[in-house]
Amino acid sequence: MMMEQFRHSGDFLAFTLANPNGLAPCQFELGSGVTVEIWDTGVICFQPAQAARQHIILSCGVHGNETAPIELCAAIVQDILQGHLTPTERVLVLFANPAAINLGRREVTENLNRLFSGHHSKGAGLINAERQRAQALEQYVTRFYEGAPANEPRCLYDLHTAIRGSRFEKFAVYPFLHGKPWRKQQLQFLAACDVHTVLMMQTPASTFSYYASHSHGADAFTIELGKVQPFGQNDMSRFAQADNALRALITNRLLAPKPFAAEDFHLYEVYRAINKQTQDFKLHFADDVQNFTSYPLGSLLATDGDLEYRVEREGEALIFPNAKVAIGQRAMLMVVPTDIQHNLI
Ligand SMILES: [Zn+2]
DSSP states (O other): OHHHHHHOOOOOHHHHHHSSTTTOOOOEEEETTTEEEEEETEEEEOOOOOOOEEEEEEEEEETTHHHHHHHHHHHHHHHTTSSSSOOOSSEEEEEHHHHHHTTTSSSSSSGGGSSSGGGGGGGTOOSSSHHHHHHHHHHHHHHHHHHHHHSSSSSOOOEEESSSOOOSSSSEEOOOOOTTBHHHHHHHHHTTTOOOEEEEEOOOOSSSSHHHHHOOEEEEEEEEEEEETTTTTOOGGHHHHHHHHHHHHHTTOOOOOOOOOGOOOEEEEEEEEEOOOSSTTEEOOTTTOBEEEOOOOOOOOEEEEEEEEEEEEETEEEEOOTTTSSSEEEEEEEEEEEGGGGBBB
């Protein structure tokens, strides 16, 4: 696809996927006065005509086969470019891994969402496209927030779909805040997106959302919007609430949320991570078990050589189980319900 076709169609996703290795930066203005800046393939920034108050990053396609958020973001960008939606806030939309999207795969060589906060340059260094892209995405996020006054709200919503089904279809991961309080207003925004289950992390991570939170002070979340489906096979009605809330956010039309009530949420914290230690690691439940499934106390969850892992806490639930990870990596995360009222503002 050429520039001229793109300007006609407003299909930035198609323009990106036709040029997965890079796009020459360019800038133009829409009839609404919104300035559009293309920074790279999959990287497009919107600057409203009037001064903005919020600095919002929407990210999708960190995992290339997670199509629903990619379609959702592509439609938002197209509606802006065609004048159907006029952002009042500064917005950066990221299609994070175009090469993997083209392949219809989660990743080309490495999980992009394990490479942020400098992890891209550790070990063997910038040896593959995902490592280089992680570094470039950090630079784009930095550039975007450098254009934001320190006292104005900044957020990043990194949109995903999970590999497996979930007892709670949609859920969000709230990165570790190093003791700073969790924010009710953000939980209320998640609820507006129809996300009522939130996992509060207690340790640093190499994810995109932790990077934005820790390095830039953004309200940042990884949001799992449902189960992976191929392009065109998503039932977009399931994402309508998230779509509406994101469109309202960037046009400053969010309705006042109802007062915060803890009972509107399922809040979890990590109890333990189970790492694979030997080639004999084995999960003792069905392959298609849903995220947030829990079993009775004492139930056998996994064995690893002579080690046995059993349910130790009432309500302990499993997420992201994967026996195929490399030795030393996390094979599953065990979480427990939590009450964070004491550390909420
Ligand atoms: Zn993902």
